Amino acid sequence: xxxxxxxxxxxxxxxxxxxxxxxxxxxxxNFYGDVAQQIGGPEVAVTSILSxxxxxxxxxxxxxxxxxxxxxxxxxxxxxIDYDPWVEKLLDAAKSAHRxxxxxxxxxGKKSGDNPHIWYDVAIMRxxxxxxxxxxxxxxxxxxxxxxxxxxxxxxxxxxxxxxxEVLKSRLAGSEVTAxxxxxxxxxxxxxxxxxxxxxxxxxxxxTEPSASDVAAFEDDLKNHKVRLLVYNSQAxxxxxxxxxxxxxxxxIPVIGANETEPPGQTYQAWMQSELDAVDHALPK
Numbered sequence: 001x002x003x004x005x006x007x008x009x010x011x012x013x014x015x016x017x018x019x020x021x022x023x024x025x026x027x028x029x030n031f032y033g034d035v036a037q038q039i040g041g042p043e044v045a046v047t048s049i050l051s052x053x054x055x056x057x058x059x060x061x062x063x064x065x066x067x068x069x070x071x072x073x074x075x076x077x078x079x080x081i082d083y084d085p086w087v088e089k090l091l092d093a094a095k096s097a098h099r100x101x102x103x104x105x106x107x108x109g110k111k112s113g114d115n116p117h118i119w120y121d122v123a124i125m126r127x128x129x130x131x132x133x134x135x136x137x138x139x140x141x142x143x144x145x146x147x148x149x150x151x152x153x154x155x156x157x158x159x160x161x162x163x164x165x166e167v168l169k170s171r172l173a174g175s176e177v178t179a180x181x182x183x184x185x186x187x188x189x190x191x192x193x194x195x196x197x198x199x200x201x202x203x204x205x206x207x208t209e210p211s212a213s214d215v216a217a218f219e220d221d222l223k224n225h226k227v228r229l230l231v232y233n234s235q236a237x238x239x240x241x242x243x244x245x246x247x248x249x250x251x252x253i254p255v256i257g258a259n260e261t262e263p264p265g266q267t268y269q270a271w272m273q274s275e276l277d278a279v280d281h282a283l284p285k
Contacts, residue, residue, distance in 0.1 A: 023139060026073040028084040029057070031119050031262040031271070032104065032128065036077060038267070039133050039150050043143050047073075050084075050261055053235060057260050062086045073099060075135065077128075080105035083116035100135055104128045117260070121186040122158055122165070122272065129154050157269050164276045165190050172283060178221055179231040180241035181205045184258040187275065188231070196221055204238050218244055222251045229253065229282055235260045254282035 022045045027033035033048030040046065047069050050057050062070075070076055070087065071094035078087040080103035091101060105116070108124045118124050133151035137144035165187075173192030179185070182201045188194075195201075197218045203210040210218075221227045222244070230248040232241060234257030248255050256278040262271050 025075045028078040032077040077102045115185045177229040178227045181233040184231045
């Protein structure tokens, strides 16, 4: 993982000007904040906590300003399943009967131990957007139609991404790939590809050392071209992961990165499209 000093940050996404009585939404991660702004429009004020591309989300520690923002929010959005446990601690420390919490993993039926990088599943993000639109409409009935209209626009904007997934799946289904961490796991599944070296990936994600046998198997996959692609976590640096990246490049295996936060200046839709374009470019016809 990344060995950089981590400073708790509190940065709002660029947003449309909010009304004086806007609904305050705090999103643990900026991709949820982006979608929340798309659905809420000028009726909401969105703050995203994790938005720094140089920050390892697994090592984040909340500052007092983050705690205050969570405490004051009308709606709090988090991933759940142990990805952002710091949010749950803050919510427990400042309980409120007027605050609503959306745990996206629970909406998707995910449980502890499942791959926590659920935003790479487009269907899960659509479900989150619909839930948020419904919740906003219940809290602010005067703008209920607007929330539903924005949700419909968001859902339609996902269609080109889903179409791209199907095109790539028709070409790449069954291809074996590998990764330094399971960040891109849900998209790999959606593309019908098979991800190898799972125990290696989990060890790196959990900040533990992969076993010697796992490392040897990973290197063998790369050296003998048993995989067509290596996906690495471009937001977290780990010596053994860096070693595998260099090994892959030396072996002529294509390498692409996958982020854990939405890149600056992009929407969720553009981000997913760019990740799919990277796969397309790395594995041409």
